[in-house]
Amino acid sequence: MLIHEMAAQLNVTPRTIRFYEEKGLIQPTKQPDNGYRYFTEADAWRLSTILTLRETGMPLAQIKHVLDEIDAGHPDEVLYYLELQRAVMFEEFVRTRQTLTLLDQMIGRYQPDASTWHELWQLAQTSRRNEEIRQKWQDRWQFDRIATRYDQMVREPKGDFDVHRDYEQGLDLAWKHCQAKPDETGLEIGIGTGNLAGRFLARGIRLHGIDQSKEMLKICRRKYPEIETRLGNFLAIPYPDRRFDFLVTSFAFHHLTPEQKRMALLEMTRVLKPSGRIVILDLMFPDEQARQATLHYWRKQGRPDVIKQIEDEYYADISQLRQWLSDSGYEMNHQPVNDLLHLVVAKKQNRTR
Structure with a gap:
């Protein structure tokens, strides 16, 4: 096909096709004697792919990545x-x-x-x-890089300071205290490889999941293909208002600064039904005094590695979290799993005038 024939078939102008050629997204054959462009069925498919992705608002640089993945024989990457x-x-x-x-x-x-x-x-x-x-939020912990060994990491003992101590017990408690019912639908934020989600799925509970790491989501989908997963995070949950009966999250909330935690609670409330509940299993301190006492203890032990690890994270202050939740109309219950790992269950209260 000539360029005007291709344009007519795809319902675009020849100028549009020349634009994508200038950007290096298509490379039609040019006849050496007359310089005419000739388009094959493969060119038509490539152009239709470009036009389809442009309808989503996808920028040209990202479209080029999509085409490169297809050319390299990695069509599964297009989903990302x-x-x-x-x-x-x-x-x-x-x-x-x-x-x-x-x-x-x-x-x-x-x-x-x-x-x-x-x-x-x-x-x-x-x-x-x-x-x-x-x-300002960014993945400083490089979860894409550790995704393939994450399940092994969380179950390996790590000496006298182990942030994943009682990992399985904590997940069991989160499932138990969520009190999910078969007719309910939940969302896990920071679903990771699906270790908590699997507990809900095994009991017939409908659960969706989001995570900011595409590699974590790949593993979760292989383990639990029944779960709908999406790329997303605490600060922009890709679901409509009042969608879920409950929200759960484990070992993820401490990656948010205190200011981002407050924003996350607002976004979580947006997608939660009026009588819904939030379950947070995470690394926390009862209050600032407890945090300083823990840091003081490890300084006396001569453990700058532990100090650095604590200060690199944003472990929640439970007293502050309780106040935030109360201000937002939640009633909060708290149960320690160990001295660092805590479970928080917040239930939305229907306030009548």
Whole structure:
């Protein structure tokens, strides 16, 4: 086919096809005698792939990665890029909701005098700071790299400071105290390789899962293909409002800063039904005094390696967490698994006027 024939078949303009050629996404054959472009069925398939991905808003650089994976014989990797684009779109959705909230606040407080603008400016600055906090999260722990050995790591004893001590016991308690029912649907945030999710699945509970690590999700899908998993994180959960009866998370919440934890609780509340519950199994301290006492103990033991490990994470302050949850309308129960691992169960309270 010539370029105008290809354009007619795909319902685009020749200029569009030339644009993708200039960007290196397609390479049609050119006749040496007249310079005409000739397109094969393979070119038509490649162009239709590009056009399809562009309809999702996927940037050209990412589309090139998709085509490279297909050319390299890795079609399964295409799913990752589709999920990545969906995650990006949900982040935009969260950002749009934040902007709408800001506008509603401004409209509600606006008065036609000069003093109003200082208050509106403060609202705008708060919104901006929140977005900066959201964007600061990054995977400093490289979960894609450790995914294949994660299940072995969490079950190996690690000496006198083992953050995964009582790992299986903790997961069993999380399942038990969630009190999930067969007619309920839950979400696990930071599903990882599916070790907690498997306990729900074995008892016939419908569970979805999200994780920011594509390699962790690959392993989870191999172990539990029945579970719907998506690329996502605490700060932009890729599901609609009031979707789930319960939320669970294990060994993931401590990767958020205190400010990000508060944002995560708001996002978790968004996707939770009004009478839902949150179950958090994680590394925590009862309060700041307990954290400082633990650091003091390991300093006396001459263990800078342990100090560094604790300070590299963001173990939750249970007293602070209780206050956040109470302010958001939850009733919280707490059970220690050991001196570092704790279980928190928060149930949404229906408050009537």
